[in-house]
Amino acid sequence: MDVLIALWQGILIALEPINLGLAVIGVVVGLFVGAMPGLGSVNGVAILLPFTFVIQSFTGGATSPMIFLASIYYGAMYGGAISSITLGIPGASTAVATTFDGRPLALAGRAHVALVVAALASFAGATVSNLLFTGFAPLLADVALSFGNPEIFALMLLAFATFVGLGGDDIPKTLFSICFGLVMATVGFDIISGEPRLVFFDITGFTHGIRFLVLAIGVYGIGEMMWTINTSRTGTNMSKVEVTFANVFDAIKQFKQAWRGTAIGSALGFFVGILPAAGATPGSLMAYGISKMTSRRSAEFGKGALDGVAAPEAANNSASTGAMLPMMTLGIPGSPTTAVLLAGMVIWGLQPGPLLFTDQPEFVWPLIGSFYISNFVAVTVNLLFIPVFLWMLRMPFTILAPLIFVLSLVGTYAAYMDMFDVWLMVFFGVGAFLLRILDYPLAPAVLAIVLGPIAEPKLRQSLLLSDGDFSIFFTRPIAGPITVIAILLILLPLFKLIRDKLRKTA
Template sequence: MEILPSLVDGIYQALMPLNLALCVVGVVVGLFVGAMPGLGSVNGVAILLPFTFVIQDMTGSATSPMIFLAAIYYGAMYGGAISSITLGIPGASTAVATTFDGRPLALKGFAERALVTAAIASFIGATVANVFFTAFAPPLATVALKFGNPEIFALMLLAFSTFIGLGGDDIPKTIISIALGLVLATVGFDIITGEPRLQFGDPFDLFPATAGLIDTTGFSHGIRFLVLAIGVYGIGEMIWTINSTRGEVHMTEANVNFKSVMAAIRKFPEAWKGTTVGSFLGFFVGILPAAGATPGSLMAYGVTKMLSKDKDSFGKGNVNGVAAPEAANNSASTGAMLPMMTLGIPGSPTTAVLLAGMVIWGLQPGPLLFADQPDFVWPLIGSFYVSNLVAVLVNLAFIPVFLWMLRMPFTILAPMIFVLSVIGTYAAYQNMFDVWLMLLFGIGAYFLRILDYPLAPAVLAIVLGPIAEPTLRQSLLLSDGSFSIFFNRPIAGPITVIAIILIFLPLVSWVVKRARGK
């Protein structure tokens, strides 16, 4: 089937009144779900899944319900950036990297620039991904199949290597931070043998004296990424602000008018580098099953910083640092649809729920979906374009409302951040243990920050660790313990070599610098 006529027909279908209305409602719902800390696209999609059966009964086809869920998914990717920028709490796991530079920008009084950059970068990222998806979905599925365990591990190594440069120039502290994140990521159960690890208590009963005093069973499900991220960026940041300003925080008046938004839009081209990196890298990471939008956005941030001439300004409010993760998480979400639809394997938690929806609507996701169900596939792809456009327009229109939040004095904002952090952590998994852990991490993060440890690498490590560990061990099982498996395969080899060079370059220059300094 010809691609272009099918696409035009698909977009036309997506613009039918009912489908367009579903797009708009879905995007608005997604925007708010995404902006609420702790609630992400996965919650939004899961909660509204039952509602889609009503839609299916009305229209008799699987297309409209899927368009609705895809619109929520899109909206949430835009929404995540909002609380990351205005409150400093990541609205969703996919928007953690957005806080790195988005929050500093807002504190400096450039919140509207950060929000506008996030919105436009998101739009561009999603558009690039849509074009790739439309043109190359079936062949790209074959690329995804070429990525076995050694290839995915090599890619994870590459991600870590880009982050060596992320914590300023203090490489040892960055490595310690990564190691800390990796240790936290191993808590729970060993993936290969099924043995419990670092659970402090049952079944080993390490501290009989404290038995029953502290309930450590919460460690059995591992330390969730969001628990660390909200602790570090919500609570840790709040304590830091309170301490560094001694209570006298004056929020910079944010200009809330049409003019300043327009001015910010005109300045957007300054963020071209981050947007480009995010759009392409995000899509590529997204199509690999197992990865998804969160690693995609973190990797895009690292790479953009690495490629930038002005590395020092990252983490202090560089617009490229907002554009890269936002372009990437939108691009990756479209990318994650690809393995779901063409291979029947979800690339992210949200697509797992979408997959379940497709099964009950009577579709068989898999290699034959594109050939067998063009009436479902093309209107859905068409809706990606429509939802994306709706999302950017709705988002830009709401920016003055979001900025209004920023004009609240910090004495009001701080309790709000605290409450939202607690609710957000609890809402994600309904577990009080997570909340205590989150508060503990927040306090720990504050002290680490005083000691000038970068925390972004720890957050990266807790996301990538659970992907890197099993792929490393499965690869080594495959090769009988030989590390050559990462070098002698056509795709894994070059990636591993590049990663190793990237890890050692800054180390070498650091050593050289120190030697000269003496």
């Protein structure tokens, strides 16, 4: 009952004109970045994070800036489907699976049906996950209140282990990326001993450390744009979409054919979203796969099945809320976007983690309330303004790309008023682009630079407590199982290798 009262009060705050206005702007921006090939929620959130200082200076609290960013996140999940269906190019990786059936529907002249089904499935997925989030988050936060330093470090280890065990990328390169991010987080002064560390070539710019935004905007602003310019060389062919009220109404009636995919995506997406390193992309692909596998009409998948559009769209929206759960209750982000959101919360003076629910209820509940409001705004804006987004998708990349570059540079400077950071950001961006060509995953590095400043003190304080004995991570009742699971996850690729070898020899 307390939860429902707190949620209701939160919704009322989220409905205040300033917050509602920010949610609408955020959703529109999100729909745009989600729809533009090459941009996704993480790019939108990372590039616009510096601009939220402006919102904070006007509103005075952290709630409104966070509502703005969370709305971008929501909008982007909806927007990915627009380009997947009309261009055949996923707006973001989370919408890859939507292309499988969305594009054939568009080529068959039913783009309006695919777009409406995607929007309604997204709404259903987000609603289910919002309800699950509201139920689970306070419970998990209560449990997490009993966590000490070893438990928190074990959880961090688990977050990184999932990248190694379940990430699907090259293992040594994933490990390199994690360690690189963690080492970059140590640049500056050691907060325990006060000694300077890794101040390269005695450049004073390094004494304040490598700020998270510098790496995030470098990777997701500059690096991502260069990658998109290098990979998307051919022109696109946009399907014709006729959007009339009669068309939309007809498509809404057809949505009932997609209930199975929507249900599978909504439920599966949330639980996959909670897992670090999993998130919306694997969630949507898994939902598509399971929906196809369990369907009586599985032969229609890939040729324009409505369930094939609904399942991934419901899943990616559901997963995006799921990924917020560990971020807000444990202080551990489940995806690069939630890592940026977590960094934003730290910048605004909040300490993400279980205490957030008890110490900052005036922040938490309006934010959760805004999830419901943003979801409603997103489906409304999406359905009403489909023609506008289709028009915006025609914006040439030679206008969008320099705009993103300028925003990245100006945003980085505005955040810290330091040209050194702007130079460093561009170096990171170019480096990220070159490393990406060689399949080095960069999301783990971004996550690591956020978690590094939390993980290192937890490890060192735990070892101080145990007099340097690492068994502290194995002998405590909560830390022990988490550490063992983390180690098993790290070893998972090795087990797979041995299994494959045994199969070959057999």
